[in-house]
Amino acid sequence: MRNKHEEPKTDDANPYTEGRLQQATLDLLAGCDVQFRRETRLDIALVKNLPIALIFLPAADIPTFVGEGRVDLGITGRDQVAEHDATLPAGETSNVEELLDLGFGACKLQVQVPEKGDLKEAKDLVGRNVVTSFTALTDAFFRNLEGVEAGQKLSTKIKYVGGSVEAACALGVADGIVDLVESGETMKAAGLKAIDTVVSSTAVLVKSRKSNSDLLTLLSSRLRGVITAQKFVLCQYNIPRDQLSVASKITPGKRAPTITALEEEGWVAVSSMVEKKSIATVMDELIKVGASDILVMNIANSRTD
Ligand SMILES: Nc1ncnc2c1ncn2[C@@H]1O[C@H](COP(=O)(O)OP(=O)(O)OP(=O)(O)O)[C@@H](O)[C@H]1O
Numbered sequence: 001m002r003n004k005h006e007e008p009k010t011d012d013a014n015p016y017t018e019g020r021l022q023q024a025t026l027d028l029l030a031g032c033d034v035q036f037r038r039e040t041r042l043d044i045a046l047v048k049n050l051p052i053a054l055i056f057l058p059a060a061d062i063p064t065f066v067g068e069g070r071v072d073l074g075i076t077g078r079d080q081v082a083e084h085d086a087t088l089p090a091g092e093t094s095n096v097e098e099l100l101d102l103g104f105g106a107c108k109l110q111v112q113v114p115e116k117g118d119l120k121e122a123k124d125l126v127g128r129n130v131v132t133s134f135t136a137l138t139d140a141f142f143r144n145l146e147g148v149e150a151g152q153k154l155s156t157k158i159k160y161v162g163g164s165v166e167a168a169c170a171l172g173v174a175d176g177i178v179d180l181v182e183s184g185e186t187m188k189a190a191g192l193k194a195i196d197t198v199v200s201s202t203a204v205l206v207k208s209r210k211s212n213s214d215l216l217t218l219l220s221s222r223l224r225g226v227i228t229a230q231k232f233v234l235c236q237y238n239i240p241r242d243q244l245s246v247a248s249k250i251t252p253g254k255r256a257p258t259i260t261a262l263e264e265e266g267w268v269a270v271s272s273m274v275e276k277k278s279i280a281t282v283m284d285e286l287i288k289v290g291a292s293d294i295l296v297m298n299i300a301n302s303r304t305d
């Protein structure tokens with residue numbers, strides 16, 4: 001699936017331009033030293049340095065294959081897992097287990113209505129036409145709004161379309177839609193506004209509850225290592241020993257900061273993992289409590305469990 005805002009890519013290094021989650025997933029696998037060569041047109045690739053095969057499937061189908069235990073691990077959007085789970089009969093537990101939030105592919109499945117109009121909140125759509133590619137989640141959402149049990153008839157009419165969902169209101173097929181929003185450009189261009197959120201999503205690593213092996217543990221541990229490395233930076237600084245306890249509270253690390261004595265009397269060096277998104281604030285606070293020579297380094301890989 002190509003992003004409709006982008007021109008087709010002609011990147012020789014990656015001839016597979018489909019899939020919003022694909023490039024980040026390939027980068028993640030490279031970071032785990034999973035080596036493979038995918039032949040053009042083939043959806044399966046044997047890994048050279050591990051006894052596993054990779055299968056390239058549409059994001060929406062991955063939860064089904066993983067749930068059936070036909071594929072042991074999968075990378076897809078949380079929205080797709082939620083949609084799969086919403087199709088299960090009441091009382092049936094999903095065989096798709098989320099192991100790890102991968103941090104990329106962030107988007108929201110939102111209820112959207114024409115910007116100009118009198119529909120203000122999701123309950124205004126009750127009894128009307130709603131178009132979506134996520135029929136199970138939309139059904140569950142409106143059942144909840146209408147207070148209707150599974151098996152009873154819903155008054156809201158939910159129709160499936162496979163793509164270009166945002167066109168449904170302008171074409172008179174829908175009063176509202178339930179569709180993914182990332183930048184919001186598509187919604188805006190179609191004259192729609194979001195009035196509720198059904199699911200907030202990022203890409204996730206999922207595992208089949210039917211599968212278990214040392215190899216799965218090894219692979220998920222490698223993936224966790226790369227994701228942790230991407231989320232954190234290593235922060236090193238020098239601090240007067242009498243300020244160490246206050247500085248340690250600012251940089252507590254994943255387990256605890258590493259403290260090393262300095263040749264200079266009364267000073268210590270501290271090394272600690274800090275979340276990338278808060279490093280600027282952490283540096284500001286360290287300066288305030290007397291830290292100096294603050295260095296921040298990217299982490300190529302990590303293994304903390
Ligand atoms: N703007 C977006 N639109 C659609 N999906 C998005 C967006 N941003 C992130 N995503 C995530 O990407 C998932 C869709 O992934 P992707 O495009 O890889 O689908 P695909 O079916 O594998 O691709 P293809 O149709 O090319 O085979 C969504 O379920 C969602 O989790």
Ligand SMILES: O=P(O)(O)OC[C@H]1O[C@H](OP(=O)(O)OP(=O)(O)O)[C@H](O)[C@@H]1O
Binds near residue numbers: 005179182186
């Ligand atoms: O908020 P934005 O960044 O604009 O992204 C959201 C749009 O992207 C997806 O469509 P996609 O491009 O996958 O095409 P499709 O409509 O054919 O599914 C999604 O269904 C929205 O239409």
